[in-house]
Amino acid sequence: MSGMEVRIxxxxxxxxxxxxxxxxxxxxxxxxxxxxxxxxxALAEEFQVVLFDYVGSGRSDVSAWREERYASLDGYAxxxxxxxxxxxxxxxVFVGHSxxxxxxxxxxxxxxxxxxxxxxxxxxxxxxxxxxxxGGFSAADIDELLDSLESNYLGWSATMAPIIVNAPDRPELxxxxxxxxxxxxxxxxxxxxxxxxxxxxxxDLASVKMPTLILxxxxxxxxxxxxxxxxxxxIPGSRIxxxxxxxHCPQLSAPEVTAAAIASFARD
Amino acid sequence: MKPRPAPEQPExxxxxxxxxxxxxxxxxxxxxxxxxxxxxxxxxxxxxxxKINRTLLNWVGYTRAEVIGRLRFPDLLTVGGKLYHETHxxxxxxxxxxxxxxxxxxRTVNGxxxxxxxxxxxxTAGDGRQLLVRTTVFDARDRRAYESELLRARxxxxxxxxxxxxxxxxxxxxxxxxxxxxxxxxxPKVPGLEAVAAYHAASQxxxxxxxxxxxxxxxxxxxxxxxxxxxxxxxAAAVTSLTRATLRAAALHAxxxxxxxxxLNTALQExxxxxxxRYCTVIVGILAAERxxxxxxxxxxxxxxxxxxCADGRxxxxxxxxxxxxxxLPSPSFVVAEARLERGDTLLLYTDGITEARTYSxxxxxxxxxxxxxxxxxxxxxxxxxxAAATRLIESFGAGVDDDTALLALGVPxx
Numbered sequence: 001m002s003g004m005e006v007r008i009x010x011x012x013x014x015x016x017x018x019x020x021x022x023x024x025x026x027x028x029x030x031x032x033x034x035x036x037x038x039x040x041x042a043l044a045e046e047f048q049v050v051l052f053d054y055v056g057s058g059r060s061d062v063s064a065w066r067e068e069r070y071a072s073l074d075g076y077a078x079x080x081x082x083x084x085x086x087x088x089x090x091x092x093v094f095v096g097h098s099x100x101x102x103x104x105x106x107x108x109x110x111x112x113x114x115x116x117x118x119x120x121x122x123x124x125x126x127x128x129x130x131x132x133x134x135g136g137f138s139a140a141d142i143d144e145l146l147d148s149l150e151s152n153y154l155g156w157s158a159t160m161a162p163i164i165v166n167a168p169d170r171p172e173l174x175x176x177x178x179x180x181x182x183x184x185x186x187x188x189x190x191x192x193x194x195x196x197x198x199x200x201x202x203x204d205l206a207s208v209k210m211p212t213l214i215l216x217x218x219x220x221x222x223x224x225x226x227x228x229x230x231x232x233x234x235i236p237g238s239r240i241x242x243x244x245x246x247x248h249c250p251q252l253s254a255p256e257v258t259a260a261a262i263a264s265f266a267r268d
Numbered sequence: 269m270k271p272r273p274a275p276e277q278p279e280x281x282x283x284x285x286x287x288x289x290x291x292x293x294x295x296x297x298x299x300x301x302x303x304x305x306x307x308x309x310x311x312x313x314x315x316x317x318x319k320i321n322r323t324l325l326n327w328v329g330y331t332r333a334e335v336i337g338r339l340r341f342p343d344l345l346t347v348g349g350k351l352y353h354e355t356h357x358x359x360x361x362x363x364x365x366x367x368x369x370x371x372x373x374x375r376t377v378n379g380x381x382x383x384x385x386x387x388x389x390x391x392t393a394g395d396g397r398q399l400l401v402r403t404t405v406f407d408a409r410d411r412r413a414y415e416s417e418l419l420r421a422r423x424x425x426x427x428x429x430x431x432x433x434x435x436x437x438x439x440x441x442x443x444x445x446x447x448x449x450x451x452x453x454x455x456p457k458v459p460g461l462e463a464v465a466a467y468h469a470a471s472q473x474x475x476x477x478x479x480x481x482x483x484x485x486x487x488x489x490x491x492x493x494x495x496x497x498x499x500x501x502x503x504a505a506a507v508t509s510l511t512r513a514t515l516r517a518a519a520l521h522a523x524x525x526x527x528x529x530x531x532l533n534t535a536l537q538e539x540x541x542x543x544x545x546r547y548c549t550v551i552v553g554i555l556a557a558e559r560x561x562x563x564x565x566x567x568x569x570x571x572x573x574x575x576x577x578c579a580d581g582r583x584x585x586x587x588x589x590x591x592x593x594x595x596x597l598p599s600p601s602f603v604v605a606e607a608r609l610e611r612g613d614t615l616l617l618y619t620d621g622i623t624e625a626r627t628y629s630x631x632x633x634x635x636x637x638x639x640x641x642x643x644x645x646x647x648x649x650x651x652x653x654x655x656a657a658a659t660r661l662i663e664s665f666g667a668g669v670d671d672d673t674a675l676l677a678l679g680v681p682x683x
Contacts, residue, residue, distance in 0.1 A: 148372065
């Protein structure tokens with residue numbers, strides 16, 4: 001795969017200060033890089049910011065999506081490493097939202113020299129309860145989520161069908177696409193959802209050797225405080241900061257404090 | 269006929285009309301909000317419920333005091349709904365300020381589920397700051413049942429397609445195996461001769477009737493043939509199989525091209541009678557090693573003539589034209605020709621997939637003359653180079669190739 005293909009495949013966007021330390025913002029399940037739109041401009045004033053969409057999400061090249069590859073978090077880590085190789089990135093401050101925090105852990109374990117620091121934004125190494133571990137969900141809950149995805153399948157098909165055919169002679173469709181964030185092919189979303197919520201990366205946390213910041217929210221049903229504390233205890237020397245934010249997307253609900261926390265850690 | 273819009277206030281109400289009007293007047297905005305046929309809900313940006321109407325309270329089974337300021341909207345949803353809300357609904361509302369017709373399920377206080385359709389709009393301040401979310405919630409039980417039917421039908425259709433694709437793959441693999449069984453897996457080594465064959469399938473989905481073979485007869489003599497059974501598919505494959513076996517047996521019994529074709533004609537006539545008549549076109553040849561080359565005796569049964577690409581750069585057809593297809597008539601006539609293969613000469617046999625390929629020049633088909641010119645440009649050459657060049661030629665036709673093509677080249681290396 002040539003470099004240009006990786007940039008197009010993953011809709012890679014580089015902004016900010018050339019030559020400045022690199023902050024890579026990785027979106028989680030459910031959306032795409034547009035989720036960073038309230039924090040990226042602030043970070044771009046000081047850093048070189050790399051944004052991208054995982055294959056299958058956002059405006060990536062969906063034709064490059066393969067179920068085998070993206071049915072495990074290693075496939076998403078491959079996307080991250082492909083981009084790092086293509087842009088020849090080193091000492092990256094990798095900011096992974098939600099499931100992407102674990103993608104960052106996996107990618108950093110495989111090519112440690114490419115990463116300088118990890119920011120795990122509302123991470124959870126395992127969403128399903130097991131023994132004494134409280135991830136917050138049961139396998140049946142995850143099936144329910146898959147049903148919810150499925151229920152919104154019909155609406156998706158109707159609105160997305162014209163975009164999928166990708167008619168260049170109908171520019172109004174491009175407008176429609178920019179107006180509809182985070183639309184994902186249901187088949188892709190289903191695999192991403194399963195991979196996200198059924199992965200167990202608790203064993204991988206101990207392998208993290210680089211400076212790591214855990215950012216959690218005051219109240220977050222997907223990554224509750226107990227899970228944040230678990231990650232903090234499992235990664236030697238990690239720091240944890242609780243943001244004054246509610247929900248699972250602090251980069252949208254509290255962009256200033258989120259950006260400030262990332263910047264201050266990246267700067268140190 | 270279009271329904272006439274009802275006037276909001278009747279101009280001259282009768283006595284019954286007066287009663288209607290007073291009922292209308294009593295229906296205050298507040299009354300409409302509380303008892304509207306849909307749920308109303310206002311939340312802060314973090315999801316905390318600050319206002320909710322009676323309809324929705326009745327659906328979820330909570331009192332107002334239990335909800336206001338205490339629960340977030342996702343708290344009213346099933347766990348799957350909560351996850352969907354946090355990963356999709358909340359971020360999208362932040363980004364685009366509104367969301368339409370999201371399918372979710374409410375979990376009522378007694379544990380039952382209510383499928384709903386949710387539409388939300390963010391109210392913003394003058395400076396664009398997002399203040400709160402206004403949400404309408406519609407009972408979607410009937411609609412969801414209908415959609416479940418659609419989803420089920422869709423899953424069935426997808427499953428049927430998967431099965432069809434799998435069956436098609438399986439069929440393709442069976443066809444491939446069968447097709448390969450109709451051709452020799454490799455050609456035998458003939459001292460002093462380079463023999464190369466190729467087969468180009470126009471379609472992966474059907475069996476072709478093209479065939480070829482090369483085998484030793486003993487005593488410095490070899491037999492080869494190349495032909496084309498009329499038709500395609502399993503029937504043609506059966507004829508191909510019979511044809512190959514018959515020609516091989518005939519060659520070992522009486523290694524003489526004309527009598528081989530006669531034996532094949534008899535076999536096809538016996539096996540396929542009346543309406544089920546089956547025939548093929550074929551060239552049969554015997555190679556006899558003599559001096560530094562080979563003498564070739566060819567017999568043609570309705571097949572396009574072989575091409576001779578000579579060491580001196582010329583190319584010509586070996587005239588076997590005029591022979592009749594084999595199996596068509598009780599007593600056909602076949603045409604014999606003899607040729608010498610000296611050092612540097614190459615003999616090319618082919619089926620009409622190449623000459624019948626559609627092009628944009630001449631009469632729309634590639635044709636014999638173009639093929640002869642092609643051979644002329646190629647000579648002198650080798651068997652391998654001939655097959656390689658012919659393969660490129662066939663590929664250059666692209667979608668213009670309707671039929672399969674078998675190629676067999678026999679060349680005597682220059683030294």
